[in-house]
Every structure is written in structure tokens, then in C-alpha cells.
Amino acid sequence: MAEVAQKVGVSEATVSRVLNGKPGVSDTTREAVLTALDVLGYERPTKLRGERARLVGLVMPELQNPIFPAFAEVVGGSLAQRGFTPVLCTQTAGGIDEADYIDLLLGQQVSGIVFAGGNYAQRDAAHGHYERLARRQLPVVLVNASIETLHFPRVSCDDEVAVEQAFGHLVSLGHTEIGMLIGPPDHVPSQRKLRAAEAMAEQLDVSLPPQRVVRGAYSLESGQAAAARLLGEGVTGIICASDPLALGAVRAARRAGLRVPHDVSIVGYDDSALMNCTDPPLTTVRQPIEAMGRAAIDLLVGQIAGASVTHDELRFEPELVVRGSTTRAPA
Numbered sequence: 001m002a003e004v005a006q007k008v009g010v011s012e013a014t015v016s017r018v019l020n021g022k023p024g025v026s027d028t029t030r031e032a033v034l035t036a037l038d039v040l041g042y043e044r045p046t047k048l049r050g051e052r053a054r055l056v057g058l059v060m061p062e063l064q065n066p067i068f069p070a071f072a073e074v075v076g077g078s079l080a081q082r083g084f085t086p087v088l089c090t091q092t093a094g095g096i097d098e099a100d101y102i103d104l105l106l107g108q109q110v111s112g113i114v115f116a117g118g119n120y121a122q123r124d125a126a127h128g129h130y131e132r133l134a135r136r137q138l139p140v141v142l143v144n145a146s147i148e149t150l151h152f153p154r155v156s157c158d159d160e161v162a163v164e165q166a167f168g169h170l171v172s173l174g175h176t177e178i179g180m181l182i183g184p185p186d187h188v189p190s191q192r193k194l195r196a197a198e199a200m201a202e203q204l205d206v207s208l209p210p211q212r213v214v215r216g217a218y219s220l221e222s223g224q225a226a227a228a229r230l231l232g233e234g235v236t237g238i239i240c241a242s243d244p245l246a247l248g249a250v251r252a253a254r255r256a257g258l259r260v261p262h263d264v265s266i267v268g269y270d271d272s273a274l275m276n277c278t279d280p281p282l283t284t285v286r287q288p289i290e291a292m293g294r295a296a297i298d299l300l301v302g303q304i305a306g307a308s309v310t311h312d313e314l315r316f317e318p319e320l321v322v323r324g325s326t327t328r329a330p331a
Helices: 002-008 012-019 025-039 046-051 067-083 098-107 126-138 159-174 190-203 221-231 242-257 289-304
Strands: 055-060 083-092 112-116 140-143 156-157 178-182 214-215 237-240 266-268 283-286 313-316 319-321
Touching: 002 012, 002 025, 012 025, 012 289, 025 083, 055 067, 055 098, 067 083, 067 112, 067 178, 067 289, 083 098, 098 112, 112 289, 126 140, 140 289, 156 159, 156 289, 159 178, 159 190, 159 237, 159 266, 159 283, 159 319, 178 190, 178 221, 178 242, 190 214, 214 221, 221 237, 221 242, 237 242, 242 266, 289 313
Parallel strands: 055 083, 055 112, 112 140, 140 156, 156 313, 178 214, 178 237, 237 266, 266 283
Antiparallel strands: 283 319
8 A cells, every 4th residue: 555655646545445436526536546556466355346548558779769658658648638547567687578568467357468679570489479369369560660570560660662762762872881789580571671671672772791780789889890790891881770879880980980970870760769869860760659659649549449351451651850960871
């Protein structure tokens, strides 16, 4: 009771009255106490379980990449407007994973779950917990491309168009020695990005040999290590699958004594917070997270309300944002 009281900002006596169904508590305070029970992971008294607040799980791989907190803010706001309370679940290395969070969320009797950047995007990852959700017919929406066998509604940024924009931009600046930093081989969005890059290279008569495509984790450190390999191949332009990867590439260039963009141009992906404040400001492909987040909640709330489920993928158009990290290829 002390923990719930502190969470809500009321007395323990007020919490006690709510838990025991006593009068003298406003509807707003009663709902806040019951929601705090859910969020903190406590079971409601049996007689109050029918009054459970409408909770929606939001499962994300991390919060270090600024695009995920930004997306969580959009989703949280959209849910609140519909009368739902978001429960944020972020995975930790060597700790709680997606399957663990599914157990937690099902225990809280959530109305639905939104996944952003999860195992569904990797062909070789564990997918049993998604099949469990499908069997229970729990409303679910996946944000980002997924493997084909998971029949949930999906909301994605068009990865192929994003690479077409980035590749075309570098070629228009005279770059012909272009490299890519993308995710693991089984990662569906990375597969789409590579497919688009290969098509653009053929269309524009630019070489993209295998050694100029480096894979790694989505982190600044991974971007730095991978970019160092590309710089060793003599590239003058690098297309990255995330903004943190791009910032890692900027660091690698500087460690190699190169100037960005005069010696090497770098393009990111996401246009996450503060990318216009980096040195140099990052040219990147912007994901329309506001529209994507609202669309994901529309799909989820529709399912909760009993609407027929569509397994189609809604693809949103990205936008190239040109800043200071790209310029004409060195002579």
C-alpha cells in the first residue's frame, strides 16, 4: 500500500479504502490507484478485477536509440486519447526478453500489445511467444517489417524507398564508391535495404561489391567498427541503417584522420532527436513516426473494438533530410 500510495500521491488510508471497496474516494482517485496496481505489477483484489484499467503493452528493444523514446511518446499520447494506459517494456541484455514480458503483460490482462523493433523482424530469432499471442487472439500490431509467417497487422517505414533516396542522393553528388552499414543477415528490414541498394547500383551503373556491405548491431560502437572496415575499402559515401550507426561512422572517419563530409559523406536513417545538432548536422532519412504511431494505435484499437483483422502491411513514405554530413565526392 505504501508503494501504491507514493506512486499516486495519496495516503495509505485512501489506498486501503479503494482496495476494500469503501466509499469516500473520488472516481478519479479510485481509477488512479487501480492503474498504479497494474503498472507496479500487483494483483487486484478479486472483487475489483472486473474494474481493471485498460492497459496496452508497448514492447521495445531499447531506449538508447532516440527513435524509440520518440515513438513511445507518440504511442503513449495516442493511447491516452483513447482511454488506454501504456505499459512500457524494454529489453535488457542478458535479462528480461520479449517472451518474459509477454508473461508479465498477459498476467496484467492487457487489452493488446504494440511491438516495435522485436524478434519478429529476424528470421532466426525465437517466435514462439508471437504464436502464443495469435492462439489467444490478443490484439497485436507490429511496427517495422516482419517475417512472412506472422499474421499480425504491420506498420512500417518503406525501407526500400529510404535506400533509394539515400543512394540517389550520394550518386547525385558524384559518389561512386558507396558502402552500407546494415543489420544482421536474417533481419528483414536490412534485407529490404540491401535489395533496394543492389537495384539502385545496377540502375545507376555503380558498383556495390559484397565487401562494401558490412553488417552489425544497431549501436554507435558497432557503427564505428563497421565503418572502419568500409573506409579501408576506400568508400567516399556511407549509407547507414540508423542514426546511431551513422554517428559511429562519423567517429570512425575522424579516427582515421578523414573529414566529414569533405572526405567521406554519411547518411543516417530515422532523423531521431538532435540529429540537426550534431557536428556536422546529419543528413538522414526521416521516418514519419507521428503518422506511423497513430496508425499503429488505430489498428490496435480497432481490433480491441472487434473490427476484422487485416494482415496487410501499411508502408509509410520516408523523407530525405539533407544537412551537413554529405557533400560532393572528393576529386
